[in-house]
Amino acid sequence: MKIKYNLICLVFISLIYTSCKKEKLSEESVFVDSTLPKNALDSYIYNNYTVPYNIDIIYKYVDRESDLTYNLVPATYDGSVRMTKLLLNFGLKPYDDITGSKAFMRAYFPKILTYIGTSSVKSNGTIVLGTAEGGKKINLYNLNNLAGNSTSISYLNKYYFHVIHHEFQHILNQTKPFPTSFNTISGVGYVGDVWNTTYVTDGAAIAAGFISPYASKESTEDFAELYSFYVTLSASEYTAYLNSAGSTPAGIAIINTKMEVVKTYMKNEFGIDMDALRANIQAKVAGLSTFDQTTLP
């Protein structure tokens, strides 16, 4: 009886296990690769960003890559071409020159750049200049106004290069943390989210030892702002900026102390001499007015 029972059980169980055959999966992927023809800018991006730096530029509007909080429009093709050429020459190349190869930017620079035609306009009428997400992506806005302003380095710095160097510095910090001693220089002076109401002018922020109002938000922003201001401004512009109306020698002294930490960090951790980088950028900026922004090979 027992044997018969066990036998029946065995048969049933083996039937249960063998009968449920797996379904064959289709060999075709549900994701179809785009077969859209490439234009001159697509090829330029592929050859000058994707292959050497592993960077992709999303210049055509993709809503899930944009900020859905705002009403945004795509960038113009012309603006995209200009930005792509400007960024390569004035943003990426200086680092290549200083480090001697493309490896540094390939390793650290954000992997995705998106272009948007307008700025993000908040409901109170103020605008957002640029944003970055998690060290992987930088969004560049207001490209549709680029054509009329693209030979003004102060405009380009304000809207683009400042943002790019700032966000890039965050990524470097995430890879190799800056010395914690930096945090103690301004210590409890960081004001968090009320930075824009605490210091309304550059001069007031400088007097308090912050290079910009935004730098007073927290130490990581302070660090990135210091770096970004230093490398995008020429020596004389930088000095003039530090002496903006309302600044004080005591505040400038604090900024200089912090800047030493930033410089030492960049030199020791990444082998980048910020003065050499600044000189390289300034040499390139001198040729901005004659730089060809629109011709693609």
Add this chain to the structure above:
Amino acid sequence: MKTQYLFITVLAILLFTGCDKKKDRIFEDSPAARLNASINDAYSALNGKKTWIFSFYPGANVEYGGFNLFPNFTTSVDVTLQADYATTTQSSTFKVYAGSGPILTFDTYNSVIHYFSLPGYYTGNSTSLGIGASDSGMKGEFEFLVLSSSQDSVVLKGRKYGNVMKMRAVASDQLATIIANYKTANTKFNTYRGFAIEVNGKTLQGVPTLATVNGTSRPNRSFTLATTPSLTVSYIATDTGIEFYKEYTVEGIKVNKLTFVAATTQYPLGYYANSNNTFKMIPRLTTTP
């Protein structure tokens, strides 16, 4: 002994119910294959006739009425746009991609269509405020879910605000004439400041508000009628008359399309009527009768 029977019974039940065959698909192909097929359908429709009349309705509540855009899908990526409200012809790009269905997007800037998506911050100038709210503007869309596509018509639904809009294919060689006719109609409608609507023995007044679009002060193609309850209608000026955003019922009469009837002494500007003349829209150049 009893438990043994019970155990065998359970096993038997498992055996018979466990291996239920995979449910039959309602559609033969996989969802991904069908989505890809519908994208290809949309492409072949857009690139088939190439030239279209696009009844474009910006606004969360179609409060500005419609604008006629004239897209020409010249290649699988390039599109040229003209419109009844603008004098420019601009080229840019488009794409149909997979989302919750095939999605048509105009993905590089083209002022003809993206003007409506600009925040009010950008459409104003030193002397006048931009149209719409400073952060959202006219709330025009440039990404559309393709609800249906054929060689002659494409039905689109805006992704943010859900306005349903139609594109109608036209012969390429007639496009220039058609655009000229639409522009004439548009200019005429820009002069109208009010309408008397004769329907079912009653006369209602329709007075559109003005808005500055692309530098031109223009009555919105929309007004509210003092029916009970009140009814706001939106429409678009066409070469033959008026097309409403959707079918409206006014005083018991259903209307979706009106044809222009030429001027007479009684109607110096002419009027717009439905096919059996039960609904008349009589334009005037003043807001008050």
